[in-house]
Amino acid sequence: MVESLLLRWILTALFALTAAWCGYRIAAPVGGWRDRISSAAHVAMSLLMIAMAWPWGMAVPMLPQIALFTIAAAWFLVLTALRVPCGHLRRAARLAHAHHAATSAAMVWMVATMPALMAGSHDSGGSGHHHALGAPHSGVLAAAAAPTGHTAGIPLITAAIAAILVLSSTAWIASAADTGRTSTNRATTRHALDSACHGAMSAGMGFMLFAML
Amino acid sequence: MATTPTLEDPPSAADHPQRPTTWSVLRPLLLRLHFYAGICVAPFLVVAALTGLLYVFTPQLEQHFYARELHVPAAAGQRPLAEQVTAARTALPDRTLTGVRPAPTPTDTTQVVFAGDPGRSDSYHRTIFVDPHTAAVRGNLETYGDTQALPLRTWIDNLHRGLQLGDPGRLYSELAASWLWVVVLGGLALWIGNRRRRRLLTPELRPAGRRRVLSWHGAVGLWAAIGLLFLSATGLTWSQYAGENITALRQQLSWEDPSVPTQLHSAPAGDIGIDRVHQIALQHGLTDPMQISPPDQPGSAYTAQEMQRHWPTQQDQLAIDPGTGAITGNVQFADYPLMAKLARWGIDAHMGLLFGLPNQLLLAALALGLVSVIFWGYRMWWLRRPTRGFGRTPTRGAWRRVPGKIMAPIVLGTAVIAYWVPLLGASLLLFLLVDVLLGLRARRTPGA
Numbered sequence: 001m002v003e004s005l006l007l008r009w010i011l012t013a014l015f016a017l018t019a020a021w022c023g024y025r026i027a028a029p030v031g032g033w034r035d036r037i038s039s040a041a042h043v044a045m046s047l048l049m050i051a052m053a054w055p056w057g058m059a060v061p062m063l064p065q066i067a068l069f070t071i072a073a074a075w076f077l078v079l080t081a082l083r084v085p086c087g088h089l090r091r092a093a094r095l096a097h098a099h100h101a102a103t104s105a106a107m108v109w110m111v112a113t114m115p116a117l118m119a120g121s122h123d124s125g126g127s128g129h130h131h132a133l134g135a136p137h138s139g140v141l142a143a144a145a146a147p148t149g150h151t152a153g154i155p156l157i158t159a160a161i162a163a164i165l166v167l168s169s170t171a172w173i174a175s176a177a178d179t180g181r182t183s184t185n186r187a188t189t190r191h192a193l194d195s196a197c198h199g200a201m202s203a204g205m206g207f208m209l210f211a212m213l
Numbered sequence: 214m215a216t217t218p219t220l221e222d223p224p225s226a227a228d229h230p231q232r233p234t235t236w237s238v239l240r241p242l243l244l245r246l247h248f249y250a251g252i253c254v255a256p257f258l259v260v261a262a263l264t265g266l267l268y269v270f271t272p273q274l275e276q277h278f279y280a281r282e283l284h285v286p287a288a289a290g291q292r293p294l295a296e297q298v299t300a301a302r303t304a305l306p307d308r309t310l311t312g313v314r315p316a317p318t319p320t321d322t323t324q325v326v327f328a329g330d331p332g333r334s335d336s337y338h339r340t341i342f343v344d345p346h347t348a349a350v351r352g353n354l355e356t357y358g359d360t361q362a363l364p365l366r367t368w369i370d371n372l373h374r375g376l377q378l379g380d381p382g383r384l385y386s387e388l389a390a391s392w393l394w395v396v397v398l399g400g401l402a403l404w405i406g407n408r409r410r411r412r413l414l415t416p417e418l419r420p421a422g423r424r425r426v427l428s429w430h431g432a433v434g435l436w437a438a439i440g441l442l443f444l445s446a447t448g449l450t451w452s453q454y455a456g457e458n459i460t461a462l463r464q465q466l467s468w469e470d471p472s473v474p475t476q477l478h479s480a481p482a483g484d485i486g487i488d489r490v491h492q493i494a495l496q497h498g499l500t501d502p503m504q505i506s507p508p509d510q511p512g513s514a515y516t517a518q519e520m521q522r523h524w525p526t527q528q529d530q531l532a533i534d535p536g537t538g539a540i541t542g543n544v545q546f547a548d549y550p551l552m553a554k555l556a557r558w559g560i561d562a563h564m565g566l567l568f569g570l571p572n573q574l575l576l577a578a579l580a581l582g583l584v585s586v587i588f589w590g591y592r593m594w595w596l597r598r599p600t601r602g603f604g605r606t607p608t609r610g611a612w613r614r615v616p617g618k619i620m621a622p623i624v625l626g627t628a629v630i631a632y633w634v635p636l637l638g639a640s641l642l643l644f645l646l647v648d649v650l651l652g653l654r655a656r657r658t659p660g661a
Contacts, residue, residue, distance in 0.1 A: 006635065007632065010632065169621075170618075170621035170622055170625060171621070172621075173617065173620070173621035174616075174618045174620065174621040175617060177612075177615070177617035178617035181612070181613040181614075199621075203625060203628070
């Protein structure tokens with residue numbers, strides 16, 4: 001959950017836009033059924049990121065989310081390994097799939113560690129009502145929320161993941177800018193918007209993780 | 214005839230025989246930003262500069278207009294502080310006493326501070342000024358903040374901060390402070406990177422024309438840059454939205470001014486009185502001017518805090534047990550975190566308090582410099598004959614020439630800054646929206 005109301009709304013708007021774009025890509029895929037599945041994973045990621053920004057999102061069951069994003073990470077790893085052409089990037093398709101796998105894995109990390117992160121951020125006086133909201137759904141949650149030695153490194157790892165996500169978003173944004181400024185037809189404009197979408201998702205996830213520290 | 218540089222000048226082929234440099238692609242974007250930000254934010258900056266100029270000299274104005282309240286003829290001997298407080302209480306019987314500032318010299322009055330008038334914020338106080346030699350009341354004024362600003366300074370302060378419009382008015386000063394550093398840094402880069410200028414640090418005196426105006430705009434702007442960046446940064450700490458973020462950051466990083474703990478372990482037996490508290494504070498190294506605050510609840514201590522805001526800053530605090538006179542808490546300014554000290558000095562320098570008259574003169578020079586730079590900026594615009602529409606403006610589409618690897622960090626950096634300085638972000642977003650709409654309209658209007 002993100003504490004700042006302004007940031008919540010900014011992230012909600014950002015991920016609503018990425019969800020809308022990826023939803024459009026499901027309807028009009030460039031790379032066939034594989035592209036549809038990848039876009040569906042991105043829609044799910046965007047919607048669950050919106051949920052995670054809000055207090056009510058803490059009530060979304062944790063295990064199905066972890067399962068979903070583990071499968072998504074595996075899916076993108078398979079695409080990477082099989083050198084499947086990327087539907088939304090002309091070059092560096094393997095790198096793009098690998099990045100999607102990494103963001104899916106980051107989602108797993110985010111979902112699994114959020115209770116511990118929230119517990120840490122509320123030690124300084126905030127209420128912990130959302131722990132109770134999430135508690136009935138998973139034993140993992142209770143274990144993660146417990147202030148044990150295992151959780152000590154979580155903020156550090158989270159910060160590192162957040163930094164990687166933000167930094168890697170620059171490659172997408174750069175691609176979007178380079179493609180967009182030379183765009184002469186709808187196809188290249190779509191490529192640019194795709195890159196912008198993934199750059200926004202990567203940066204948004206990174207900033208959200210930073211905000212949870 | 215000398216060639217006059219124009220806003221539309223694209224990087225020439227001669228300048229970049231092979232591939233465009235980072236600067237050559239960034240310059241048009243920066244020029245456009247500097248131009249529009251300057252045009253749109255300059256009126257707010259002018260108001261902030263002129264009201265700030267007025268504020269700088271309020272200490273002298275206060276001495277002149279409130280001489281009766283602030284000063285007394287020198288005389289031998291002083292009445293006990295308790296007697297002076299009693300006299301003040303008689304003048305203002307129904308208010309809660311919040312502090313006493315003993316007269317620091319024989320020609321100053323003692324200030325007895327009470328809770329503010331109903332409906333006013335906690336920053337406002339009601340202060341009774343008492344002659345320390347006779348315990349006669351010499352005045353009753355509303356005062357504001359830690360510096361005990363008197364009504365004239367408070368009025369000018371509110372004018373500078375919010376145009377006397379309350380919180381909505383504060384948006385103007387936040388907008389000015391939010392954009393000032395952007396305009397200054399952009400202008401600096403443009404001026405230093407301008408290969409057509411002949412001089413960097415001094416203006417050209419002739420020939421007359423836009424080039425000369427530009428040289429004054431650039432050279433004076435360069436000299437004022439560090440001061441303006443400082444005013445922007447410190448000004449933001451007072452702002453509503455960015456200020457909240459700065460306060461939160463300071464809390465998170467423990468950069469706040471520490472307060473002496475006043476809670477006692479056991480209820481004190483009796484009260485040694487304010488005169489004894491003052492003596493104890495002096496014996497333990499505190500110096501006037503100081504404010505002694507009575508216990509705010511049963512079981513808490515007196516506090517004595519030095520109030521000297523000019524260099525060397527003296528802000529030491531003591532907590533004193535009302536029953537025994539024992540020191541129960543001690544916070545030295547020397548032990549403040551470095552960032553808390555820098556914040557203290559920064560705020561005091563912004564207010565013109567830190568170094569007295571030199572500080573005031575420097576601030577006045579900065580205010581006049583800013584107004585002059587803005588005047589020259591508008592003058593350059595006018596010399597380009599804005600007889601139709603918005604006049605000649607820097608070319609649209611500069612971003613298209615910026616490579617993605619440069620654009621991406623700019624986009625991300627802008628997003629982060631826009632979040633932390635929300636008014637900058639909101640106004641930038643609005644500006645971009647208007648610019649896009651104007652671009653679309655221009656595209657649909659042939660010959661526009």
